[in-house]
Amino acid sequence: MKSILKPLLMIAAMALGMTAAATLPARALVELNVNKGNVEPLPIAITDFQGGDALGAEISGIVSADLKRSGLFAPIDKSAFIEKISNPDATPRFEDWKVINAQALVTGSVSKEADGRVRAQYRLWDTFAGQQMSGEQFFANDANTRRVAHIIADAIYERLTGEKGYFDTRVVFIDESGAKNARKKRLAIMDQDGANIRYLSDGRSIVLTPRFSPNRQEITYMSYESGQPRVYLLQIETGQRELVGNFPGMTFAPRFSPDGQKVIMSLLREDGNSNIFAMDLRSRSTTRLTNSTAIDTSPSYSPDGSKVVFTSDRGGRAQIYVMGADGSGQTRISFGDGVYSTPVWSPRGDLIAFTKQTAGEFQIGVMRIDGSGERILSTGFQQEGPTWAPNGRVLMFFRDSAGGPKLVSVDLTGRNEQPIPTANFASDPAWSPLLE
Amino acid sequence: MGRIAALTRSPVLIALVASLAIAGCASKKTPNSAADLGLSGAGAATPGSAQDFTVNIGDRIFFDTDSSSIRADAQTTLSRQAQWLNQYGQYAIVIEGHADERGTREYNLALGARRAAATRDFLVARGVAAQRLKTISYGKERPVAVCDDISCWSQNRRAVTTLSGAGS
Numbered sequence: 001m002k003s004i005l006k007p008l009l010m011i012a013a014m015a016l017g018m019t020a021a022a023t024l025p026a027r028a029l030v031e032l033n034v035n036k037g038n039v040e041p042l043p044i045a046i047t048d049f050q051g052g053d054a055l056g057a058e059i060s061g062i063v064s065a066d067l068k069r070s071g072l073f074a075p076i077d078k079s080a081f082i083e084k085i086s087n088p089d090a091t092p093r094f095e096d097w098k099v100i101n102a103q104a105l106v107t108g109s110v111s112k113e114a115d116g117r118v119r120a121q122y123r124l125w126d127t128f129a130g131q132q133m134s135g136e137q138f139f140a141n142d143a144n145t146r147r148v149a150h151i152i153a154d155a156i157y158e159r160l161t162g163e164k165g166y167f168d169t170r171v172v173f174i175d176e177s178g179a180k181n182a183r184k185k186r187l188a189i190m191d192q193d194g195a196n197i198r199y200l201s202d203g204r205s206i207v208l209t210p211r212f213s214p215n216r217q218e219i220t221y222m223s224y225e226s227g228q229p230r231v232y233l234l235q236i237e238t239g240q241r242e243l244v245g246n247f248p249g250m251t252f253a254p255r256f257s258p259d260g261q262k263v264i265m266s267l268l269r270e271d272g273n274s275n276i277f278a279m280d281l282r283s284r285s286t287t288r289l290t291n292s293t294a295i296d297t298s299p300s301y302s303p304d305g306s307k308v309v310f311t312s313d314r315g316g317r318a319q320i321y322v323m324g325a326d327g328s329g330q331t332r333i334s335f336g337d338g339v340y341s342t343p344v345w346s347p348r349g350d351l352i353a354f355t356k357q358t359a360g361e362f363q364i365g366v367m368r369i370d371g372s373g374e375r376i377l378s379t380g381f382q383q384e385g386p387t388w389a390p391n392g393r394v395l396m397f398f399r400d401s402a403g404g405p406k407l408v409s410v411d412l413t414g415r416n417e418q419p420i421p422t423a424n425f426a427s428d429p430a431w432s433p434l435l436e
Numbered sequence: 437m438g439r440i441a442a443l444t445r446s447p448v449l450i451a452l453v454a455s456l457a458i459a460g461c462a463s464k465k466t467p468n469s470a471a472d473l474g475l476s477g478a479g480a481a482t483p484g485s486a487q488d489f490t491v492n493i494g495d496r497i498f499f500d501t502d503s504s505s506i507r508a509d510a511q512t513t514l515s516r517q518a519q520w521l522n523q524y525g526q527y528a529i530v531i532e533g534h535a536d537e538r539g540t541r542e543y544n545l546a547l548g549a550r551r552a553a554a555t556r557d558f559l560v561a562r563g564v565a566a567q568r569l570k571t572i573s574y575g576k577e578r579p580v581a582v583c584d585d586i587s588c589w590s591q592n593r594r595a596v597t598t599l600s601g602a603g604s
Contacts, residue, residue: 179582183577206574250572268546311543400537
């Protein structure tokens, strides 16, 4: 799990000691139960980080925006604050925060070290229990202040919900510009909140369906650059590219295995049908998993690598099937009224997200891995292609409206739909694992 | 403006230009803009030229939703294509398969491929040498009609026979 990014980032975490009297809590600490039916967003006060001038306000702004976008937190407007925090390490006047109904309070500071690094620290306070819940400090090089803020937001999210955060992540996607019948499509990568966009291809060839490696700074995607559409690997940091396999026909719909050692994809047969193959990236050996006179595509591994979910129209219309990772026991699991495609196994292993077409609309939904318990999270005229946040609580997909596609995120409960800001049209989002 | 005025007096030419414009947009590799084809000259296509194929034979067929079956109207077009291609053996042929936007991206890549293969197989059955034919799928990535309703979707569900190689 070595990350190429790590040496560049120099982010180090350190727990901060409790400054408030380390007494036992008089009451249970504030906690959000995210598994409840309807989560009331938790009112939280996020004060500007002290020091660093504009940087302090920038960091608290990013933390606040992350928490708010999750739908689980309601950051309180700063103008309502009574106490002005001057020493972020001192115990705040809890009464001042209880009065404005801030259940949790974040204080922090940021400073430049002599070696040029940025040091940021935060403390999370339970105002009603009157004590510190957590405190950590982080070091980062100057270029990564946004990442420090996302890491702090993840720490707060995790402390208050008991679930892993997902803010220190990136999204790879297809940036689309130009007229609909002459779209320029470019590989692009950005932070999960739309910041720090970087282009990974020049737009001369059509590129589609990028997906992250689970453990390397690498993506697999499909490109028309050789004339025939084919699956490639791309090293994000070096830009090095590599064709995956040497197949006679079109290869498409690639995804990594959970250990990052295989790419699973569709290969076009001579008869015009498509079957699923897995290729071992080390030995270069390929394994055929399906052999049907049908369209078999969009394969996605279960997180333990033992199973694969995919789309097939072998029964007439496209439906979702599950099989063993060796191709055994192919079983249809979707039986609803409509056409199902783009199945993606959740990082927790218990759900499969999909696109469903029914009654002239496109829906994003989830079902259990045996096909039961289908729930629709979002319905629209044209939308598709869900991807999971690494904590399995949020999905992102793309929706076509107003002339082109844009990215949208939605909570696993189907609430809190949020647009992801991108300068151009955007499609095919794929969420990274949590960065290291 | 003078050119437009001249064209409006000649409805036949307008139809010709319109169909060529569509073809030009769908098949990037085939240089068949009006100028390339010498349209400004005589107006009638030289027999055996790419223009002749596009205008007089018809370079594309259409499919029903989520189907790669060759419809009766498409069979007529493809039979004409086969006859023409057999007469003018100097061309290599790429068949582009396309889908409308009412499907997901990866599925539509597969569907476009299946349409291109069905078109290829039909031409081969009508005597066109298999080694002259290649296929490529563009899924739903290259629509020719860009509205959001059935009138456009039906034009986008297509297979386009494009000519390349000697003589194009």
